Amino acid sequence: MSLTSFTLHGRDGAARTGVISTPRGEIRTPAFMPVGTAATVKAMLPESVRATGADILLGNTYHLMLRPGAERVARLGGLHKFMNWERPILTDSGGFQVMSLSGLRKLTEEGVTFKSHIDGSKHMLSPESSMEIQRLLGSDIVMCFDECPALPADRQRIEQSMRLSMRWAQRSRDAFGDRPGHMLFGIQQGGLEEDLRGESAEALTSIGFDGYAVGGLAVGEGQEAMFQVLDFAPGQLPEDKPRYLMGVGKPDDIVGAVKRGIDMMDCVLPSRSGRTGQAWTRHGMVNIKNARHQDDPRPLDEHCTCPACRSYSRAYLHHVYRAGEMISGMLLTWHNLHYYQELMQGMRDAIAGGRFAAFEAEFHAQRAEGDIPPL
Amino acid sequence: MSLTSFTLHGRDGAARTGVISTPRGEIRTPAFMPVGTAATVKAMLPESVRATGADILLGNTYHLMLRPGAERVARLGGLHKFMNWERPILTDSGGFQVMSLSGLRKLTEEGVTFKSHIDGSKHMLSPESSMEIQRLLGSDIVMCFDECPALPADRQRIEQSMRLSMRWAQRSRDAFGDRPGHMLFGIQQGGLEEDLRGESAEALTSIGFDGYAVGGLAVGEGQEAMFQVLDFAPGQLPEDKPRYLMGVGKPDDIVGAVKRGIDMMDCVLPSRSGRTGQAWTRHGMVNIKNARHQDDPRPLDEHCTCPACRSYSRAYLHHVYRAGEMISGMLLTWHNLHYYQELMQGMRDAIAGGRFAAFEAEFHAQRAEGDIPPL
Numbered sequence: 001m002s003l004t005s006f007t008l009h010g011r012d013g014a015a016r017t018g019v020i021s022t023p024r025g026e027i028r029t030p031a032f033m034p035v036g037t038a039a040t041v042k043a044m045l046p047e048s049v050r051a052t053g054a055d056i057l058l059g060n061t062y063h064l065m066l067r068p069g070a071e072r073v074a075r076l077g078g079l080h081k082f083m084n085w086e087r088p089i090l091t092d093s094g095g096f097q098v099m100s101l102s103g104l105r106k107l108t109e110e111g112v113t114f115k116s117h118i119d120g121s122k123h124m125l126s127p128e129s130s131m132e133i134q135r136l137l138g139s140d141i142v143m144c145f146d147e148c149p150a151l152p153a154d155r156q157r158i159e160q161s162m163r164l165s166m167r168w169a170q171r172s173r174d175a176f177g178d179r180p181g182h183m184l185f186g187i188q189q190g191g192l193e194e195d196l197r198g199e200s201a202e203a204l205t206s207i208g209f210d211g212y213a214v215g216g217l218a219v220g221e222g223q224e225a226m227f228q229v230l231d232f233a234p235g236q237l238p239e240d241k242p243r244y245l246m247g248v249g250k251p252d253d254i255v256g257a258v259k260r261g262i263d264m265m266d267c268v269l270p271s272r273s274g275r276t277g278q279a280w281t282r283h284g285m286v287n288i289k290n291a292r293h294q295d296d297p298r299p300l301d302e303h304c305t306c307p308a309c310r311s312y313s314r315a316y317l318h319h320v321y322r323a324g325e326m327i328s329g330m331l332l333t334w335h336n337l338h339y340y341q342e343l344m345q346g347m348r349d350a351i352a353g354g355r356f357a358a359f360e361a362e363f364h365a366q367r368a369e370g371d372i373p374p375l
Numbered sequence: 376m377s378l379t380s381f382t383l384h385g386r387d388g389a390a391r392t393g394v395i396s397t398p399r400g401e402i403r404t405p406a407f408m409p410v411g412t413a414a415t416v417k418a419m420l421p422e423s424v425r426a427t428g429a430d431i432l433l434g435n436t437y438h439l440m441l442r443p444g445a446e447r448v449a450r451l452g453g454l455h456k457f458m459n460w461e462r463p464i465l466t467d468s469g470g471f472q473v474m475s476l477s478g479l480r481k482l483t484e485e486g487v488t489f490k491s492h493i494d495g496s497k498h499m500l501s502p503e504s505s506m507e508i509q510r511l512l513g514s515d516i517v518m519c520f521d522e523c524p525a526l527p528a529d530r531q532r533i534e535q536s537m538r539l540s541m542r543w544a545q546r547s548r549d550a551f552g553d554r555p556g557h558m559l560f561g562i563q564q565g566g567l568e569e570d571l572r573g574e575s576a577e578a579l580t581s582i583g584f585d586g587y588a589v590g591g592l593a594v595g596e597g598q599e600a601m602f603q604v605l606d607f608a609p610g611q612l613p614e615d616k617p618r619y620l621m622g623v624g625k626p627d628d629i630v631g632a633v634k635r636g637i638d639m640m641d642c643v644l645p646s647r648s649g650r651t652g653q654a655w656t657r658h659g660m661v662n663i664k665n666a667r668h669q670d671d672p673r674p675l676d677e678h679c680t681c682p683a684c685r686s687y688s689r690a691y692l693h694h695v696y697r698a699g700e701m702i703s704g705m706l707l708t709w710h711n712l713h714y715y716q717e718l719m720q721g722m723r724d725a726i727a728g729g730r731f732a733a734f735e736a737e738f739h740a741q742r743a744e745g746d747i748p749p750l
Contacts, residue, residue: 040695040702045682068669068694076672076690084686294443297451307420311459315451319443320415326701327415 003181004210006242012356014234014261017348020211020242022140023181024080025087027055029242030258030351032344033090033266034337038063039073039083042271043329044337046085052306052334053341056088056141058266061133062097065123066116070136078138090141090266092246093130093172093187096148107147109164127171139182143213144172146187151221158191158216165189165215166203173207183210185244191216192225194232201236211242214262218247227256234261251280251343255363258347259356270340274333277321279308281339282366286314288332292374293318306338307331378556379585381617387731389609389636392723395586395617397515398556399455400462402430404617405633405726407719408465408641409712413438414448414458417646418704419712421460427681427709428716431463431516433641436508437472440498441491445511453513465516465641467621468505468547468562471523482522484539502546514557518588519547521562526596533566533591540564540590541578548582558585560619566591567600569607576611586617589637593622602631609636626655626718630738633722634731645715649708652696654683656714657741661689663707667749668693681713682706 006029008018020027034041034049036057041049049057059079064070076082079089095112098105102114102123111126125133130145146165149157169186176184186204190196204212214233217226226248234243244264245257254265270280277289281301286293288300296314304310308317308331320328343363350359381404383393395402409416409424411432416424424432434454439445443457451457454464470487473480477489477498486501500508505520521540524532544561551559561579565571579587589608592601601623609618619639620632629640645655652664656676661668663675671689679685683692683706695703718738725734 038695038698038700039691040698040700043701043705045702045705067698068690072670072690075670076688082688082691082694084691295447295450313451313457315443315447316414316457316459319457320413323413323415323442325413325415326418326704327420329701330418330420330705 004183006211006240008240010352010354012351012354013259015258015347015351015356016261016263017351018263022088022183024140025055027088027264028344028348029263030344030347031055031264032254032340033058033264034271034340035060035266035268036083036085036089037268038067039079041333041337043275043326043333044271046083048334049085049337050087052337053345054337056090057085059089059091059137059139060097061091061094061130061137062101062125064091064137065094065125065133066118066121070133074136074138080138088140089138091134091137091139091143093143093145094125094133095130095146096247098125099148109167111145112147127168128175131172131175135179141183141185141211142176143185144169144187144209146189146215148189148216148219149191150219151191151216151225153191155191155193155196158189158193159196162189162191162196162200166200169204170207173209185209185211185213185242187213187215187246188233188237189216192221192229197229197233198236201233205238209241211244211264212237213244213246215246217245218249218253223253223256226253227260230257230260230262251340252364252367254340254343255347255360258351259360270336271333274336275329277328277332279317279332280336281371283369283371284367286371288314288317288321288328290318296375298372298375300335301339304335304338304342306335308335379558381586381615383615385727385729387726387729388634390633390722390726390731391636391638392726393638397463397558399515400430402463402639403719403723404638405719405722406430406639407629407715408433408639409646409715410435410641410643411458411460411464412643413442414454416708416712418650418701418708419646421458423709424460424712425462427712428720429712431465432460434464434466434512434514435472436466436469436505436512437476437500439466439512440469440508441493441496445508449511449513455513463515464513466509466512466514466518468518468520469500469508470505470521471621473500474523484542486520487522502543503550506547506550510554516558516560516586517551518560519544519562519584521564521590523564523591523594524566525594526566526591526600528566530566530568530571533564533568534571537564537566537571537575541575544579545582548584560584560586560588560617562588562590562621563608563612564591567596567604572604572608573611576608580613584616586619586639587612588619588621590621592620593624593628598628598631601628602635605632605635605637626715627739627742629715629718630722630735633726634735645711646708649711650704652703652707654692654707655711656746658744658746659742661746663689663692663696663703665693671750673747673750675710676714679710679714679717681710683710
């Protein structure tokens with residue numbers, strides 16, 4: 001019997017709900033994974049992240065390999081122990097961050113050499129080294145090492161890149177080996193092109209993975225184009241494995257992705273927004289730095305049960321943001337992660353109950369109302 | 376029957392332990408008050424501050440009057456509700472911060488006019504306006520408005536300043552009026568001069584206050600001179616009222632002050648240190664940014680029960696400090712406040728048990744050992 005599994009418990013149209021089981025705990029899907037880039041979900045203690053309802057975190061291989069270093073994390077007992085999060089962790093492959101953050105990259109068939117954005121030191125990432133780093137970190141869900149062009153890009157660039165990623169997917173699979181209790185996910189590429197996405201899906205399926213990511217989206221194409229791809233891409237991937245949309249997104253991106261058959265997502269948005277005074281509620285985004293909040297005794301959302309909404313007024317949140325106090329980022333991040341997890345729970349319940357369309361309609365209706373008017 | 380009281384439960388030499396009772400809760404003395412300058416103890420949620428054992432917070436009148444403004448706080452239900460701290464709050468008078476933070480001050484018999492360090496706006500603080508602002512904030516323990524020269528200063532300057540502060544103490548008392556459930560503390564001045572301190576104590580006692588602060592220390596005179604003053608100053612103040620040493624201090628300052636009869640203290644040190652990578656333990660100060668910690672799997676202090684010590688290694692704390700992550704300040708502040716409150720509890724128990732001398736000897740012996748050696 002495998003130590004990991006994915007069980008679907010309900011469907012509603014293309015949307016699905018289920019559970020990924022791992023030795024470190026269950027992941028209820030559709031799942032939103034808060035991002036813990038450098039072994040911390042910024043501004044949060046891990047017990048608070050768990051209290052929002054998160055079943056799994058994402059860690060960034062690129063950041064962790066540079067600081068504190070994967071070997072060091074391994075010597076200290078692995079990433080879970082290091083960061084005090086006992087539940088599942090998914091790590092990305094490092095490929096995306098190398099492209100977006102590091103300096104002086106060189107891409108070859110072998111992999112990518114690059115300079116650290118922290119100290120300029122030279123490093124190499126390849127399918128083999130990425131698998132080794134993710135093993136050292138102790139990741140529960142390991143991502144294949146891939147390459148991903150920013151969009152828009154011409155078809156030839158997308159095609160070449162996708163085929164390179166498929167060769168790297170095979171090398172990732174070979175390097176990963178047999179690690180009971182740990183899952184390896186392949187990453188579909190192919191930009192906005194249905195045939196290239198299909199070719200990629202076939203290549204990955206023939207290799208065989210424990211889950212499949214839709215990669216190469218949320219890289220500049222916009223929501224409309226992303227949804228057009230999601231109208232076909234999830235269906236190209238195996239029905240019985242989890243499907244992960246990387247780096248997405250805003251609440252309406254997430255609802256649209258789940259509607260189209262996505263099971264897992266991650267994004268820095270709720271935590272990053274929380275540090276810049278932006279709160280996400282049922283009514284859209286509230287900019288707490290706006291002076292309209294300075295005398296407002298009401299919570300961000302009177303129906304929200306997070307600590308920020310239970311115990312603090314908009315006036316307080318406005319004050320601490322303007323005063324540059326850390327509690328501003330702490331409370332707004334908590335609120336945002338709570339809202340995101342509540343949204344996921346709402347979708348899981350709606351799918352299980354066969355009422356996803358009604359859920360989606362209500363979601364959009366509440367957003368259309370906009371934030372509560374000033375007093 | 377008064378709504379507030381101070382009851383002494385034990386003495387050991389000059390050291391005392393007791394309880395200040397207020398409608399918002401009891402304050403066990405000797406008490407350390409974490410500083411919540413701008414309606415937040417930086418990097419902490421109030422429930423976490425309470426979990427460290429704090430019975431009371433200090434709020435800064437100067438900061439709060441400028442932002443968000445005392446009238447605004449009053450409209451929003453007072454400082455306790457605003458910042459989600461239901462227990463007692465002591466506010467300073469604003470006088471000290473005007474001198475240390477604001478620009479273009481002008482001191483007259485009436486009070487101090489100054490420019491805000493935030494936006495340059497012009498403000499006035501006097502005994503009457505300070506009492507009004509502290510009333511609007513809803514402070515449980517209100518401090519007299521006083522003036523305090525930095526040390527060293529010549530005797531004439533100290534004497535003139537002390538006498539002005541005594542006239543302001545009478546005006547503060549008159550302006551405070553009768554507010555059941557709220558306490559007004561006088562502030563002794565007189566620099567390092569025993570006779571001036573005595574004159575100040577007599578002036579305050581004849582006015583009559585609910586408690587008495589030893590003011591004008593921790594302003595540059597050094598520990599030795601401070602202790603010399605504390606060898607006589609507390610004894611000049613009424614035995615049956617709490618004695619508060621303002622703005623103190625490091626752990627050894629605190630132990631020495633309690634030994635000399637001080638009941639209450641406040642200081643930004645544990646929270647400020649926490650944000651700059653400095654942790655206070657039984658063995659002194661640990662600088663977590665030092666590279667010696669980067670591979671150390673041990674906690675800051677294996678005997679400490681705070682969240683930072685229970686769940687994180689020095690290696691982790693080093694990593695998140697170096698990575699500039701907010702969790703660094705959050706965990707180290709929590710640890711420092713926990714250590715400070717544990718120190719206060721240890722002193723309360725030792726005084727009650729008549730073994731303060733042994734406690735003090737052990738305190739100094741542990742510090743003399745220094746931090747644990749590197750692995």
